[in-house]
Amino acid sequence: MIKYLKKVGEAMVKVEFLGPIGKEPMEVEARTLRDVAKVLQKDEELKKWLKECAVAVNDRLVQDLDTELKDGDRVSLLPPVCGG
Amino acid sequence: MIKYLKKVGEAMVKVEFLGPIGKEPMEVEARTLRDVAKVLQKDEELKKWLKECAVAVNDRLVQDLDTELKDGDRVSLLPPVCGG
């Protein structure tokens, strides 16, 4: 139960892994994207993807680790693309 | 009859007028393209076209007035183009 209790000032965000990453979405407590990064770094399977993934918050690409997050935000990891 | 008798060294060439010029082909006696030019200059109706026409001899564009001509050569006048 404790994992669903947020710390003060933290938001519960959903992290989703697009395309070939092939991992189920997870819920993460975070104030900013930096907090999300800290959590994902701990996952050995994800580490290799972090180097090459772009990041979108609520379907907008972001480039700042200090991007603030609020409850219900959706963080998406986008691996290298190749359409056509 | 006399116009079909060639002078020594001269060739009988056919001059054709493409696209919008709308003039029947003519036969001209000429050693070089310069001779053709002299004949065509005399035609008031053609004078305005000469300024803007390119010239092909036997379906190859030429850019030299001293291009030599031989019997049966075909000289074509090509007005400005606009395909498509």
Next chain:
Amino acid sequence: MLEIYPGELEVDTIFSRWRRWGERRNYGAFITFVGTVRAEDGIEALSFDLYEPLLREWFERWQEKAQERGAVLRMAHSVGNVPVHTSSYMAAVFSPKRRVALELIEEFVEDFKANAPIWKYDVKQGERIYARDRSQRLAGSGLLDIDG
């Protein structure tokens, strides 16, 4: 103006529909790009995932750029498996005159390759293999690699 289809595109049908749409609107130039799956490296098919919300946003930004130049863009893309010698991608530009159409088709297709959120897989013996080597990183990639 962005169409997404499961499996290979019915190229002739899409082309004809687009063409008739543009003809009635008095566009003088209509350019289409068709991307077809080549038989190479022993693949049976290519396969695609795409992220539709971001793809639509990317496309709409391009549509606005095109409109500023009096032109209109259209695009169709496959999701899932697309067998060799069939097509997975079509793009089109309509414009009053040729110049804008020729410029836009190039800019649009190149940016598509670099920035459209689509992932490609080779299909060999029924297995989907991510085409990492042919893929390009999006802007800001590596942001979360705070360890690196």
Next chain:
Amino acid sequence: MLEIYPGELEVDTIFSRWRRWGERRNYGAFITFVGTVRAEDGIEALSFDLYEPLLREWFERWQEKAQERGAVLRMAHSVGNVPVHTSSYMAAVFSPKRRVALELIEEFVEDFKANAPIWKYDVKQGERIYARDRSQRLAGSGLLDIDG
């Protein structure tokens, strides 16, 4: 690879035939340009004359250039009257990859406009009026104007 038709082009039919031709030959990129007659200046149609021997030579030189880059060109053009909202010109490039195809379609269509021996007329009330203002002089124009 150069097709000449009286009157307007049957665009869908030509497109489909070209597409199937390229598909079987494992080209990954197929770009078409379609030029359609716009309703403007009160014209009923455009009309075209062309000089086929020189047009074929011009086209064959382009075909050789394309071949050096692994690509193939196709083209269709009308002679005679082509009503508004129908098409008079189609060009296509097939190539293994997109880059060459995007470059070639632009170079080919631009050179076509400047150098293909084709003459255009506006058709108004059944009368053919040479489109002198929109036409371009070929290389060496004025050669015979020795008086000027």
